[in-house]
Amino acid sequence: MNADLMPGALYIVGTPIGNLEDMTFRAVRVLSGVALIAAEDTRHTGKLLHHYQIKTPQISYHEHNQPQRIPEILQQLQQGKAVALVSDAGMPGISDPGYELVKACRQQNLPVIPIPAATAAITAIAASGLPTDRFVFEGFLPVKGKARRDRLQALQAETRTLIVYEAPHRIEKTLADLAEILGSDRLMVTARELTKRYEEFWSGTINEAIAHYAATPPKGEFTLVIAGASAPSYPIASEADIKAALSELIAQGLSRSQASRQVAQQSHLSRQEVYQLALALPVAEVAKLNPDRGHKP
Known part of the structure; x- marks a missing residue:
């Protein structure tokens, strides 16, 4: 293991999302220096490692084997070995199971060090x-x-x-x-x-x-x-404004809870306070606005 790396640390190493020239110098150094690379697909990552002449051994880590792999990787880290986690492309943990390994490391108070890269x-x-x-x-x-x-x-x-x-x-x-x-x-x-x-x-x-x-x-x-939805054309300030905004969102198909979340972001009230106003809307009125939501929260 490279002496510059922290013993017992999990390195979250971002890799290119397409163009191999987007690999960073730091990522190459870390992947070359760790004791082990946990890869989403070892064959895919193997091509990247070959391109940069990195000889570090790999093990597979993906959604189907994470329950057994996480304890194995934690054991390696607890023995003082530095391990790198990579996905097929981009930053591990973004729309892939790397999140579970990072969470497990945090729960064990093991250091987690990100090596940034592009994300789609x-x-x-x-x-x-x-x-x-x-x-x-x-x-x-x-x-x-x-x-x-x-x-x-x-x-x-x-x-x-x-x-x-x-x-x-x-x-x-x-x-x-x-x-x-x-x-x-x-x-x-x-x-x-x-x-x-x-x-x-x-x-x-x-x-x-x-x-x-x-x-x-x-x-x-x-x-x-x-593009996000257009903000309401009127200020949501008074109770009447808030009820009007709630009614408008419910008419669009949102539940009372979903509508309350949206309106709370644009008013001076908390989500819970807005939700109480949503509950106060007459059931018959809500049902008329959106029959599928009339009796749902």
Whole structure:
């Protein structure tokens, strides 16, 4: 092990999201110096290690073997060995099971040291032209069913820019769901094959995106950057304003709880106080606004 590295530390090493030239000097030094590399896919990481002539041994660490791997890696760390965690691309722990290992290390008071690299979400929003001062990263949406619809409905009135990952074979279905729940005229940017040879950014409305990918079969992994909802055109200050805003969001399909969360961000009241006002809305009125939500929280 390299003497410059901290004994018993887990190094969270970011790797390129596409272009191998995005590897940092520090990442190469750490991967060369640790005793062991825990990789999401050892074959994929092996190509990166070969490119930089790194000889450090690997073990696999992924969502299917993490229950048995975590104790093994913790044991290595407790013996004073430095271990590096890498994913197939980008920063470990972002939309992959690295989070569980990091949490376990924190619980054991073992040092965790990040070695930063690019992530698709930040790379995409930085070049999107949509607001970057406040945004929400959603990773991969639930694939289907009630969980997917509930997640999108919870985001319906979100005013911050949204970032979503999606696979090419699901992009058309996702765009259709976005159009139905967020609105077909919402602006968005699609980014695919980031930092690679065929990197491409496309921008327009969700409806235009549907037409575009119907005519141009989608290829490569996608990052979707979606404009946030427009803020209410009136200040949410008085109790009457708050109730009006709640009624408007419930009419759009949000539950009382989801609507309260959104309104609380734009008012002087806490979420709990806004929720109490939502509960005070007559059941008959809520049912009229949104029959599916009339008797639900």
